[in-house]
Amino acid sequence: MVSQKKLKITATSLAIILLWLKTYIVYKTSFTIPIENWIQEFLLFINPLSFLMIVLGAGFFIKNRDRYILTASLVLSFILYSNVVFYRFFNDYLTIPVLFQTSNMSDLGSSIDELIIWQDLLFFIDTILLAGLLKLRPVFLRISSVSRSEKRAFFLSAIAMVLFNLGLAETERPQLLTRTFDREMLVKNIGTYNYHLYDLFLQSKSSAQRALADGSELAEIANYVRAGFKEPDKKMFGIAKNKNIILISMESTQNFVINQKVNGQEITPFLNEFIKESFYFENFYHQTGQGKTSDSEFLVDNSLYPLSRGAVFFTHAGNQFKASPEILHYYGYFTASLHANNKSFWNRDIMYKTLGYDRYYSLADYHVTEKNSVGWGMKDIDFFQQSVRHLNEMPKPFYAKLITLTNHFPFELDEEDQLIEPYTSNNKTVNHYFPTVRYTDEALKLFIQQLKDQGLYNDSVIIIYGDHYGISENHNKTMGEFLGKEITPFESIQLQRVPLIIHIPGMKGQTVSTVAGQIDLRPTILHLLGVETKADIQFGTDLFSKDRLQWTLLRDGSFITQDHVFAKDVCYDKTTGEPIEKRFCMPYIKKAKTELEYSDKIIYGDLLRFYNKHDLVRNHRGESID
Numbered sequence: 001m002v003s004q005k006k007l008k009i010t011a012t013s014l015a016i017i018l019l020w021l022k023t024y025i026v027y028k029t030s031f032t033i034p035i036e037n038w039i040q041e042f043l044l045f046i047n048p049l050s051f052l053m054i055v056l057g058a059g060f061f062i063k064n065r066d067r068y069i070l071t072a073s074l075v076l077s078f079i080l081y082s083n084v085v086f087y088r089f090f091n092d093y094l095t096i097p098v099l100f101q102t103s104n105m106s107d108l109g110s111s112i113d114e115l116i117i118w119q120d121l122l123f124f125i126d127t128i129l130l131a132g133l134l135k136l137r138p139v140f141l142r143i144s145s146v147s148r149s150e151k152r153a154f155f156l157s158a159i160a161m162v163l164f165n166l167g168l169a170e171t172e173r174p175q176l177l178t179r180t181f182d183r184e185m186l187v188k189n190i191g192t193y194n195y196h197l198y199d200l201f202l203q204s205k206s207s208a209q210r211a212l213a214d215g216s217e218l219a220e221i222a223n224y225v226r227a228g229f230k231e232p233d234k235k236m237f238g239i240a241k242n243k244n245i246i247l248i249s250m251e252s253t254q255n256f257v258i259n260q261k262v263n264g265q266e267i268t269p270f271l272n273e274f275i276k277e278s279f280y281f282e283n284f285y286h287q288t289g290q291g292k293t294s295d296s297e298f299l300v301d302n303s304l305y306p307l308s309r310g311a312v313f314f315t316h317a318g319n320q321f322k323a324s325p326e327i328l329h330y331y332g333y334f335t336a337s338l339h340a341n342n343k344s345f346w347n348r349d350i351m352y353k354t355l356g357y358d359r360y361y362s363l364a365d366y367h368v369t370e371k372n373s374v375g376w377g378m379k380d381i382d383f384f385q386q387s388v389r390h391l392n393e394m395p396k397p398f399y400a401k402l403i404t405l406t407n408h409f410p411f412e413l414d415e416e417d418q419l420i421e422p423y424t425s426n427n428k429t430v431n432h433y434f435p436t437v438r439y440t441d442e443a444l445k446l447f448i449q450q451l452k453d454q455g456l457y458n459d460s461v462i463i464i465y466g467d468h469y470g471i472s473e474n475h476n477k478t479m480g481e482f483l484g485k486e487i488t489p490f491e492s493i494q495l496q497r498v499p500l501i502i503h504i505p506g507m508k509g510q511t512v513s514t515v516a517g518q519i520d521l522r523p524t525i526l527h528l529l530g531v532e533t534k535a536d537i538q539f540g541t542d543l544f545s546k547d548r549l550q551w552t553l554l555r556d557g558s559f560i561t562q563d564h565v566f567a568k569d570v571c572y573d574k575t576t577g578e579p580i581e582k583r584f585c586m587p588y589i590k591k592a593k594t595e596l597e598y599s600d601k602i603i604y605g606d607l608l609r610f611y612n613k614h615d616l617v618r619n620h621r622g623e624s625i626d
């Protein structure tokens with residue numbers, strides 16, 4: 001009765017098990033995927049399974065099943081192996097745009113010999129084994145066929161596996177697919193194969209929209225923005241020519257903390273003083289969407305609106321833009337972004353190249369230890385301290401953006417860094433927000449001192465802005481208690497104000513109440529440096545322009561004018577905060593719709609590719625491009 005001792009298995013299951021185990025071994029040996037707890041380890045282990053079940057299960061419907069299984073195994077092994085080779089060089093996972101980014105690929109091409117070693121044949125060992133087993137059908141193995149009910153059970157378990165994986169990933173990493181566009185996080189949670197499917201979906205969607213676009217749409221948009229162009233203030237234009245620009249993005253910092261106390265203690269003692277010697281914009285709004293920090297970066301550099309869903313840093317990193325780093329590079333500036341996080345987070349490594357940054361100082365450029373980290377990563381004080389060294393070494397003049405991190409949800413802080421007591425309510429998030437804001441304020445104080453010590457302070461325009469809200473609408477009740485007023489939709493919009501502080505060496509401080517948003521920073525900065533933007537496609541207006549229209553538009557279509565706020569389809573009187581007839585907001589409702597539509601068209605259609613580099617250069621030489 002030899003046959004009873006035979007291991008009974010289907011060819012499909014055999015291929016799945018081999019590929020599954022191999023993928024997990026490759027995760028553990030060829031990639032560096034940080035694992036914080038056993039759930040993450042478990043997710044990593046199970047994440048290839050559902051995809052493999054579906055792909056190999058498709059073989060049930062194919063006549064020559066053995067050949068299908070072998071081909072699938074070979075193709076999947078090849079995809080996995082390509083990722084390994086790419087990772088050896090770039091420390092990142094493959095994306096479709098990257099495959100077409102020729103400069104990246106030529107970097108890889110020149111060192112391909114060093115990246116491939118003969119031991120790599122091991123990556124295909126399971127396919128070879130599978131081929132052998134299928135051919136020889138050894139005595140210990142009985143490769144059985146599958147009945148109709150077994151097939152049904154198989155696919156039901158595959159679907160259950162997909163749901164289980166996604167459900168667990170969502171609890172471990174909320175809003176994984178809608179907002180956390182970090183490749184490492186995606187691979188960790190949904191697995192390398194599903195990640196490629198997701199990437200393929202994003203790619204085909206944006207290619208279709210791009211393919212249908214033509215240059216004529218740009219002409220209409222150009223007419224609109226140029227008609228709205230406001231001349232810069234003559235006194236301010238070029239006032240900071242050849243000075244460095246130091247942009248500081250303050251994580252999750254809303255404007256209500258400025259000149260505000262908690263438990264009788266100032267939340268931002270340093271900034272409260274610093275605004276006295278700077279231009280302080282008290283009606284400055286963030287305009288970000290799901291792309292959060294990355295959206296704020298996009299707004300600041302491009303003066304375009306981010307997208308209503310997804311992060312443009314992720315979905316349209318292959319587009320052409322005319323971002324300020326690219327323009328300033330042309331003017332002899334060294335342009336850099338400094339942020340002590342994983343370089344692929346928010347797809348920054350790729351998007352920064354697209355935006356024309358000369359250098360990205362990311363995690364690898366910082367000495368990050370357990371001691372100098374908290375919450376999401378490196379503590380702000382240490383980040384600034386190490387960043388000063390980078391600033392010192394940069395060619396001058398530079399345009400450098402520094403992105404803080406400590407004041408990130410869930411607002412964790414080590415005991416020794418807690419300079420003020422938390423707020424006392426039954427809402428932990430709101431309570432802990434204040435000590436982390438206070439910590440970043442301290443970090444800024446030390447940073448400004450270091451700039452002075454290094455002789456950089458007087459040669460630099462320092463621009464500090466909040467990237468987006470830190471306390472979401474879910475906490476309106478506690479916020480209402482803290483501020484002593486009910487948080488209506490009107491107040492909610494007012495809470496979207498973030499600090500904007502512009503310090504220009506030699507200029508006196510001033511509080512400016514113009515209604516403004518992050519979209520206005522690009523023209524403001526370029527004009528301060530003496531760069532014309534008259535012919536550019538941008539939706540913002542110079543903050544110092546005397547003719548500014550008092551208006552700013554948020555990504556969800558809400559807007560703020562001198563006298564009104566429009567939110568959730570209701571027009572509010574700004575002085576009373578009470579709803580009034582919609583007709584008062586009417587003229588701006590149309591403008592809001594047009595601007596968001598135009599900006600989206602530019603991004604989805606990649607329209608700035610029709611506004612070519614040659615024009616950019618001529619435009620900035622002051623020549624007409626029409």
Ligand code: GP9
Binds near residue numbers: 346
């Ligand atoms: C991550 C940091 C925070 O690098 O910029 O991103 P957020 O979650 O605020 O968009």
Ligand code: MN
Binds near residue numbers: 251252292467
């Ligand atoms: Mn942020």
